[in-house]
Amino acid sequence: MEETIKFRLNGKPTELTVDSDRMLLWVLRTDLALTGTKYGCGEGYCGACTVLVDNEPIRSCRTPVEDVEDKEVVTIEGLANNGDLHPLQKAFMEHDALQCGFCTPGMILTAYGLLQENPQPSYSEILQGMDDNLCRCGAHKRIVQAIQAASKEMKGVS
Amino acid sequence: MMKDTPASEMLESECCEPVDEQRSAFQVSRRGFLQLLGSGLLITVTESVSFGQSRATGSRRSGTVGARLHIGQDGRITVMTGKVEIGQGSRAQLTQAAAEELRVSVDQIRLVMADTALVPNDGTTAGSRTTPSTVPAVRRGAATARELLTEMACERWKVDRGTVKVREGAIVHPATGRKITYAALAGAKDIAKVYEAAIPRDVEVTPVSEWEVLGTSVPRPNRRDLVTGAHRFPSDIVRPRMLYGKILRPPSYGATLSAIDLSEAKAMDGVVVVRDGNFVGCAAPTSFRAAQAVQAIAKTASWKAAPHPSSKELFSYLKNHARSGGGGRRGSRGGANGSVEDALEKASKVLREVYGISYIQHAPMEPRAAVAEWNDGTLAVWTGSQAPNRVHSQLAQAFGIESGRVRVIIPDMGGGFGGKHTGEVAVEAARLAKGAGRPVSLRWSREEEFIWAYFRPAGVIEIQAGLDANGLTVAWDFTNINSGGAAIASPYEIRNKRTQFLRSDPPLRQGSYRCLAATANNFARESFMDELAAAAGADPLAFRLAHIENARLRAVLETAAKRFRFSERKGKNGQDVGVGLACGTEKGSYVAACVEVSVDRKRGSIDVRRVCEVFECGAIQNPDNLRSQVEGCIIMGLGGALTEEIQFENGKVLNPSFRQYQVPRFADVPELDIHLLDRPDLPSAGGGETPIIAIAPAIANAVFEATGIRIRCMPIRGVALKQG
Numbered sequence: 093m094e095e096t097i098k099f100r101l102n103g104k105p106t107e108l109t110v111d112s113d114r115m116l117l118w119v120l121r122t123d124l125a126l127t128g129t130k131y132g133c134g135e136g137y138c139g140a141c142t143v144l145v146d147n148e149p150i151r152s153c154r155t156p157v158e159d160v161e162d163k164e165v166v167t168i169e170g171l172a173n174n175g176d177l178h179p180l181q182k183a184f185m186e187h188d189a190l191q192c193g194f195c196t197p198g199m200i201l202t203a204y205g206l207l208q209e210n211p212q213p214s215y216s217e218i219l220q221g222m223d224d225n226l227c228r229c230g231a232h233k234r235i236v237q238a239i240q241a242a243s244k245e246m247k248g249v250s
Numbered sequence: 251m252m253k254d255t256p257a258s259e260m261l262e263s264e265c266c267e268p269v270d271e272q273r274s275a276f277q278v279s280r281r282g283f284l285q286l287l288g289s290g291l292l293i294t295v296t297e298s299v300s301f302g303q304s305r306a307t308g309s310r311r312s313g314t315v316g317a318r319l320h321i322g323q324d325g326r327i328t329v330m331t332g333k334v335e336i337g338q339g340s341r342a343q344l345t346q347a348a349a350e351e352l353r354v355s356v357d358q359i360r361l362v363m364a365d366t367a368l369v370p371n372d373g374t375t376a377g378s379r380t381t382p383s384t385v386p387a388v389r390r391g392a393a394t395a396r397e398l399l400t401e402m403a404c405e406r407w408k409v410d411r412g413t414v415k416v417r418e419g420a421i422v423h424p425a426t427g428r429k430i431t432y433a434a435l436a437g438a439k440d441i442a443k444v445y446e447a448a449i450p451r452d453v454e455v456t457p458v459s460e461w462e463v464l465g466t467s468v469p470r471p472n473r474r475d476l477v478t479g480a481h482r483f484p485s486d487i488v489r490p491r492m493l494y495g496k497i498l499r500p501p502s503y504g505a506t507l508s509a510i511d512l513s514e515a516k517a518m519d520g521v522v523v524v525r526d527g528n529f530v531g532c533a534a535p536t537s538f539r540a541a542q543a544v545q546a547i548a549k550t551a552s553w554k555a556a557p558h559p560s561s562k563e564l565f566s567y568l569k570n571h572a573r574s575g576g577g578g579r580r581g582s583r584g585g586a587n588g589s590v591e592d593a594l595e596k597a598s599k600v601l602r603e604v605y606g607i608s609y610i611q612h613a614p615m616e617p618r619a620a621v622a623e624w625n626d627g628t629l630a631v632w633t634g635s636q637a638p639n640r641v642h643s644q645l646a647q648a649f650g651i652e653s654g655r656v657r658v659i660i661p662d663m664g665g666g667f668g669g670k671h672t673g674e675v676a677v678e679a680a681r682l683a684k685g686a687g688r689p690v691s692l693r694w695s696r697e698e699e700f701i702w703a704y705f706r707p708a709g710v711i712e713i714q715a716g717l718d719a720n721g722l723t724v725a726w727d728f729t730n731i732n733s734g735g736a737a738i739a740s741p742y743e744i745r746n747k748r749t750q751f752l753r754s755d756p757p758l759r760q761g762s763y764r765c766l767a768a769t770a771n772n773f774a775r776e777s778f779m780d781e782l783a784a785a786a787g788a789d790p791l792a793f794r795l796a797h798i799e800n801a802r803l804r805a806v807l808e809t810a811a812k813r814f815r816f817s818e819r820k821g822k823n824g825q826d827v828g829v830g831l832a833c834g835t836e837k838g839s840y841v842a843a844c845v846e847v848s849v850d851r852k853r854g855s856i857d858v859r860r861v862c863e864v865f866e867c868g869a870i871q872n873p874d875n876l877r878s879q880v881e882g883c884i885i886m887g888l889g890g891a892l893t894e895e896i897q898f899e900n901g902k903v904l905n906p907s908f909r910q911y912q913v914p915r916f917a918d919v920p921e922l923d924i925h926l927l928d929r930p931d932l933p934s935a936g937g938g939e940t941p942i943i944a945i946a947p948a949i950a951n952a953v954f955e956a957t958g959i960r961i962r963c964m965p966i967r968g969v970a971l972k973q974g
């Protein structure tokens with residue numbers, strides 16, 4: 093059913109009329125031209141499609157767009173602040189925490205949620221917190237290092 | 251099965267030597283080329299470039315400087331390559347190669363990759379060939395350009411070549427303090443002769459001892475775009491008026507369509523239905539709508555199923571269908587030395603074992619995707635493939651158009667691992683786009699990727715070997731059925747050897763994989779070497795060293811054993827903990843790994859706790875990227891070693907999802923000690939593949955040490971360890 097849905101997207105009020113059964117992932121990518129959010133499985137098993145809804149990471153491939161009505165959605169495109177990269181983005185670059193980079197937006201936003209809940213996670217807490225995100229290139233070690241570095245960098249901030 | 255099944259993909263995948271560039275309508279004149287670079291059409295170029303003021307300067311004939319690079323009057327240098335970036339770091343490495351020879355910083359270089367209208371054909375991105383083939387090609391082109399530009403400056407100044415120096419993109423004459431930049435020369439009238447010059451095969455390139463850019467850890471040039479979501483992967487490409495496609499897939503392998511009713515889908519708003527025999531697909535303004543249309547069609551379809559073997563009988567099936575003659579082109583890799591029969595007869599001990607290798611899927615994070623756009627009978631396709639030129643000819647052939655009317659563009663993509671050598675998704679997208687009369691984006695679902703992409707071949711490997719009274723191997727007989735000939739030849743010194751690869755009748759569509767069959771062959775060989783060592787009552791390390799003459803293989807093995815303290819740790823581990831090692835060589839590089847595993851015999855699970863891997867591939871061109879590749883190989887290797895396996899029955903894949911098909915995760919990543927041996931005295935070999943071949947056999951050997959149980963299959967099924 094076509095419905096008009098309103099939410100805030102990367103800080104801006106957004107309103108669109110769409111089939112409300114469609115998943116947020118595809119609405120973001122197709123209707124809103126934000127292709128930074130990736131499709132990796134469509135079943136909730138890989139985390140490539142992770143976005144923040146009200147500051148919490150969710151899997152946009154399993155979230156009907158109607159569920160974000162009146163909520164605040166942040167995608168990878170909206171994480172930087174006026175061109176200033178988020179510490180996680182910087183750390184991913186500095187630690188080369190990626191190879192192809194296809195899992196990266198989902199990794200960064202999942203890590204964002206993890207650090208929010210636990211600003212100074214231990215090594216094994218990071219493994220646990222990231223375990224449902226898949227990376228086929230095998231950048232895992234560096235992703236953990238990047239998250240550790242960002243956690244240090246963010247200490248005292250927020 | 252799909253029409254474009256590459257029956258022996260794996261045999262072709264290594265044949266990636268550059269062939270002559272095909273001329274095409276898209277292979278534009280230099281003026282057109284500059285315009286293209288300046289226009290938004292070229293996805294790989296994200297900023298607009300100020301080539302507009304350049305004059306048209308002759309041809310971009312294959313093998314010329316102009317086909318390889320362009321010097322902008324703004325000082326920016328555009329370098330062109332047919333190689334693709336799949337995460338392996340070719341963009342950084344090829345940029346370094348050009349910067350090194352041009353004596354400029356990497357930031358001055360923009361690398362245009364894999365756009366068949368613009369770049370030379372550098373072959374498929376496979377077989378670890380970028381480092382030994384394309385890096386030298388780019389270096390030769392850049393060195394030729396540098397020398398010709400230097401000559402131009404010398405002519406102007408009427409000075410000798412020996413009196414000038416080239417640095418930071420400029421030619422300087424220290425005696426008079428004169429200096430002219432490449433950018434200034436690029437505006438000169440006679441610049442055309444630089445572009446038209448052929449690149450000599452023997453142009454001198456910078457020796458390793460003088461490298462300034464190569465040999466350093468230059469980061470990925472587009473890393474910022476990758477962390478901000480700005481990079482457009484193949485599945486992210488959008489064209490004006492574009493529709494989204496979906497294909498109707500058969501319910502099982504080999505099923506054929508006997509009846510179908512398209513009317514319901516055709517009546518749907520905005521939906522275009524395209525049918526051509528077994529090919530049925532829909533295009534619509536959203537992928538949601540396209541999927542609904544295909545669902546409506548699927549309900550009406552009746553299929554005729556075809557018999558298909560099951561993965562339960564895979565190994566006997568492959569063996570029963572084995573046929574000789576498979577050595578074919580790989581025969582050279584195998585072959586025979588001495589007399590194996592005689593030696594086996596005279597041996598004091600003979601061992602025979604059989605190893606089984608399951609089918610696995612590459613499962614790159616980005617499934618196959620393509621956007622196709624027709625314009626006045628010409629076709630442009632953006633897609634994720636490792637073989638742009640192969641896709642190019644596949645498209646020309648599929649639509650019966652001149653190759654000059656096809657353009658293939660490969661944006662940096664989300665992984666490949668040898669799994670994207672084909673162009674099926676490009677052909678499908680182009681069919682839909684043709685039917686719809688509008689551009690179509692087609693992205694395979696994860697399930698399609700699991701079922702319809704080609705697989706890493708399964709195999710059966712039979713080995714027999716004989717030991718003499720001194721515990722040395724005197725006979726070696728190795729047969730690989732179906733999985734392939736890569737690294738099939740034993741690197742060990744054994745007087746009587748016979749090695750062969752036999753084809754079979756593969757039940758699944760199979761093709762290349764990271765390091766091809768080298769993983770399978772090395773798994774069987776290195777497992778068996780441990781079995782032989784045990785039979786000889788020898789230590790696995792000493793037993794191997796007694797059979798190795800190759801100094802490079804010895805060096806990696808000894809270094810790994812030493813770093814890991816293998817000899818000290820062997821036999822001194824707690825219950826259900828063990829250490830194992832393995833080594834190997836392929837594609838001109840050498841690897842050894844030591845691992846520690848702990849097994850849970852109640853649950854039948856294997857935990858790889860520590861890995862020490864030593865890798866050597868000649869002179870290292872980008873240490874950090876190489877390290878990344880080794881890490882990636884180890885982690886990917888864990889999947890094939892322990893959990894990944896395609897199960898199928900009645901023509902259906904039983905585990906086509908990340909829920910059932912388990913790939914390595916964060917919790918699986920062991921403690922890693924990676925050591926790269928740099929050999930500046932040796933030519934550089936590629937490093938994105940061979941590091942994967944040692945991990946599985948080292949694990950199997952460690953499991954044996956821990957439990958006394960030898961598991962002769964990949965994945966190494968822990969269920970064999972279950973007690974009670």
Ligand code: FES
Pocket residue numbers: 130131132133134135136137138139140141142151152153154
């Ligand atoms: S695409 Fe959403 S979890 Fe994989």
Ligand code: FES
Pocket residue numbers: 189190191192193194195196226227228229230231337615664665
């Ligand atoms: S970097 Fe390629 S999938 Fe993670």
